[in-house]
Amino acid sequence: MSEAPLIQSKANVTKLGAVLLGKHVACDAYEESRPIRVVTHAHADHMVGLGKSLKNCEVSVMTPATRDLIDALKGPRWLARGTVKTLDYGEPLTYEDETLTLHYADHILGTAQALVEDKEQTRILYTSDFRFSRTPFVEADILVMEATYGDPVRVRPFSMMVEGMLVSMVEQGLKQGPVYVFGYHGKLQKMMRILYEAKIKTPFIVPEQIFRVSKVCERHGMKLGKQLLPFDGEEAQSMLTQNEPSVIFYHSYSRKKVEGEALQIHASGWEFRKPCRRVGTNKYVVALSDHSDFNELLEYVERCNPRLVITDKHRSEAANIFAKEIEKRLKIPAKAAPI
Ligand SMILES: [Zn+2]
CATH class of the missing domain: 3.40.50.10890 (Rossmann fold)
Structure with missing residues (x-):
């Protein structure tokens, strides 16, 4: 089997907006086949189906700050319906043959990039929403990107x-x-x-x-x-x-x-x-934004230099354009998902 289909199968974004990393993790929306739900931050479009995840997943994972924000937004009993595990930045959670870690992202308090490493040592990263200037980049083979301002006209030089x-x-x-x-x-x-x-x-x-x-x-x-x-x-x-x-x-x-x-x-x-x-x-x-503009998104991809990029089309109309620009400018294979 050639490498491309194999790595392509290791990450995806579902129609409901779940970002699938490796075999066990679904970020930011409910996916019934995944035992681990990650909430990258407490914005509504990243807490999709969290009630179902709490009911059905083995564990819902988030940073301690994200848990506290959800408690503040929804009341302290809301998360108690399921099993919540808080992970500090860099703290590993191993499930069967894969390891999940959360990494800092500059967006709202508690925001995390999610990284899964599988048994073939493939590093599969979802950036979630982030502002480039203060977000450390994480090395990855497969990179799932937010694409909010993924159109080349979406730049804020000022x-x-x-x-x-x-x-x-x-x-x-x-x-x-x-x-x-x-x-x-x-x-x-x-x-x-x-x-x-x-x-x-x-x-x-x-x-x-x-x-x-x-x-x-x-x-x-x-x-x-x-x-x-x-x-x-x-x-x-x-x-x-x-x-x-x-x-x-x-x-x-x-x-x-x-x-x-x-x-x-x-x-x-x-x-x-x-x-x-x-x-x-x-x-x-x-013009105050908590997201990277087009040039910054592209710079993140360039620094990361992954083997494959998947742009999140569930949360951004610009995902198709962004995938094309990545292929054209950086010569890195890229696709928008869900199709
Ligand atoms: Zn957000």
Whole structure:
């Protein structure tokens, strides 16, 4: 048998979005034939079918921080329905003739790349979502990649400027009163950290779920600011009624209303022309992303130099384009999955 079909059989992405590594592991969606379920991080599109995995898999594996985030999002009893094993970065879990390890990825707190090594010493890696600059690359023979910005037009050459721009916008807005910031879990806490490091001292006001998630981030070492106030608490409510300067953090899906003419800042990775764009009266989008852009994704593949790349088409429309670009530019066999 030639090598290609053999290595191709060692990794895949299913129609439901399960990233299959080796013979026993399924990452980020339920797959009934796999005894080990890995949750690479606590974003919803990576916790697909986790209830079923808890019920049917032998074990669900995640980092301790991811477990704590899921507890904060879904309640502490939710994961208790199944067997959960937490693995620190680099700590091995051996199952029959394969070994699983999790490796750091810079995305949201707790995010991991998943590596399976089989008995032929084939290293099969799934990157999950990651930001290139602070993610260590892991050597692999087969590389399953996220492809969110896998199209060559998805580049953000200005990304170094975005954090500074966010800080100065918030500083300006606070001169008029409260400032509202919108983003996803993880990105919200990253913005808190950026503002805190920039010495913005006004209280941060957050709804209950974001408060719980932020407390988990703090427990795991993130510095988010001295004054994190729950939105429904007395202190926050009194500040809001008196229009006092504060930064209010809402989830991107929040339907909460923004009062009056206050400055609103929405964080989105889907901005490629400039670091900041005005979208309405006092309403702006800043190009803050927790993913690698096209050039960075490609650089990861180049450094890793695997024998085969599989791009995750379940989570990204750009997976086909990205696979073609990898073959064209790096001459490494690549395919998008599921087909
Ligand atoms: Zn994610």
